[in-house]
Amino acid sequence: MIRVLCLAAVLVLALAAPAAAHTVTAGTDLRIAQTIAGAEVTVVVKGTTRVPGPLRIGVIAYQPVSGLPIGLEVRSVEDGRTVTGTAQAAANPQYTQLQVERTGPHELKLSAGNETAVIPFRVLVERDSAGAFLIYGGLFVAAVLLVGGLLTGATARPGRAMALAAGAAAGVTVAAMVIVFESQVPAPPPDGAAPAPAPTTSTAEGRPYVQARMETVPAQPEAGEEFTLRVDLVDGSTGRPVDDLTAHHEALAHVVVTSEDGRYFRHVHPLRTAPGHLEVRLSAGRPGRYLAHAELERENSGGQLVAADFTVGGPAKASAESGTVTESGKTGAPATQAGTTVTPRLQPAVPIAGRPTTIDLDTPAGVRTWLGMTGHLLIRGQDGRFFGHVHEMGAPGSRVRFTFSFPEPGRYLAWVQYATADRIVTVPFTVNVTAPEAK
Numbered sequence: 001m002i003r004v005l006c007l008a009a010v011l012v013l014a015l016a017a018p019a020a021a022h023t024v025t026a027g028t029d030l031r032i033a034q035t036i037a038g039a040e041v042t043v044v045v046k047g048t049t050r051v052p053g054p055l056r057i058g059v060i061a062y063q064p065v066s067g068l069p070i071g072l073e074v075r076s077v078e079d080g081r082t083v084t085g086t087a088q089a090a091a092n093p094q095y096t097q098l099q100v101e102r103t104g105p106h107e108l109k110l111s112a113g114n115e116t117a118v119i120p121f122r123v124l125v126e127r128d129s130a131g132a133f134l135i136y137g138g139l140f141v142a143a144v145l146l147v148g149g150l151l152t153g154a155t156a157r158p159g160r161a162m163a164l165a166a167g168a169a170a171g172v173t174v175a176a177m178v179i180v181f182e183s184q185v186p187a188p189p190p191d192g193a194a195p196a197p198a199p200t201t202s203t204a205e206g207r208p209y210v211q212a213r214m215e216t217v218p219a220q221p222e223a224g225e226e227f228t229l230r231v232d233l234v235d236g237s238t239g240r241p242v243d244d245l246t247a248h249h250e251a252l253a254h255v256v257v258t259s260e261d262g263r264y265f266r267h268v269h270p271l272r273t274a275p276g277h278l279e280v281r282l283s284a285g286r287p288g289r290y291l292a293h294a295e296l297e298r299e300n301s302g303g304q305l306v307a308a309d310f311t312v313g314g315p316a317k318a319s320a321e322s323g324t325v326t327e328s329g330k331t332g333a334p335a336t337q338a339g340t341t342v343t344p345r346l347q348p349a350v351p352i353a354g355r356p357t358t359i360d361l362d363t364p365a366g367v368r369t370w371l372g373m374t375g376h377l378l379i380r381g382q383d384g385r386f387f388g389h390v391h392e393m394g395a396p397g398s399r400v401r402f403t404f405s406f407p408e409p410g411r412y413l414a415w416v417q418y419a420t421a422d423r424i425v426t427v428p429f430t431v432n433v434t435a436p437e438a439k
């Protein structure tokens with residue numbers, strides 16, 4: 001009887017062991033916002049649980065695109081193996097499956113229209129920890145031995161029953177010890193992770209800020225003509241391109257381009273065309289001075305803000321650019337919902353420099369998360385020297401609320417942005433901030 005039980009335990013453990021070693025947990029989705037072919041989209045690469053296996057890639061559209069096809073190409077950096085497919089950008093996209101053969105560094109190439117982006121990423125698969133195996137193994141052995149002990153005790157052989165009970169206690173002890181101490185043991189790095197930095201490298205020091213330059217091509221765009229805004233990132237000490245931007249708020253860089261008077265506003269997400277090079281195509285209908293602010297974050301460094309200005313020449317033309325992020329004041333669409341103009345409510349009504357102001361805006365039903373947040377508030381000083389960005393972090397509801405402390409008295413231009421089922425709504429407004437009362 002005992003022999004049968006023990007054999008059963010060994011068999012089950014032997015069968016269970018290989019399965020447990022292949023048990024992997026799902027990784028995290030990669031989400032990258034991109035402005036491509038004039039459309040604002042977010043590319044999602046679903047976390048995977050097994051490699052070789054299919055990688056699921058979808059493109060979420062945040063404005064009406066009737067079947068914008070996006071070419072997909074996934075390439076393993078280590079062996080050069082490439083798989084291709086197509087995704088249709090949509091509000092609720094279908095996911096395209098591309099087979100990957102290994103973990104580690106990969107590149108995702110996106111193409112739409114005549115634009116191409118290359119996004120580096122890593123395919124990671126969690127390794128099962130030895131601790132989990134010990135916990136489940138220990139509990140399993142204990143359970144088998146306890147049952148064996150009870151059966152043996154029932155057949156009146158107390159000595160053997162005691163021995164089995166002692167074994168069960170040992171199994172429970174092992175499992176309990178592991179449960180208690182596992183949290184203090186570092187988990188193994190996932191399969192495909194970047195090699196850990198050398199122990200001599202102090203991560204506390206961090207990396208220096210990127211040397212960033214923003215410019216337009218051509219240097220002076222013509223009104224109504226498409227131009228490219230380029231962001232070039234260089235490491236100050238080596239002079240080499242910087243290619244270690246982290247995806248913060250679901251983008252490699254957030255770029256806001258505004259005309260000096262604030263009537264033109266674009267919040268876009270440039271494409272990474274090559275290491276250290278980001279590009280986005282724009283057009284502006286009116287001549288004049290424009291400001292560009294880019295928010296980016298280098299790995300193990302910190303967030304930084306890069307500013308530039310440029311001049312659009314020529315006579316005014318109707319902007320060739322389509323899309324729903326329209327110039328404020330030109331069409332009433334962004335600030336109008338169901339025929340009523342929506343104005344944010346400020347508390348206090350006249351903000352005081354250096355003190356928090358709350359800004360409330362009613363939103364329609366069906367607001368959805370965009371760039372990881374329910375709402376975005378972008379604020380620019382009249383002269384462009386100040387640029388700020390805050391979020392509504394609560395769940396989508398009937399309003400968005402922001403708290404912001406304007407740094408100094410003066411006039412500010414501000415834009416609230418949120419995404420509905422089929423578009424990104426931009427609500428522009430201006431704020432006059434007073435000085436704190438002298439006492």
Ligand SMILES: [Cu+2]
Pocket residue numbers: 251253254255267268269371
């Ligand atoms: Cu952004």
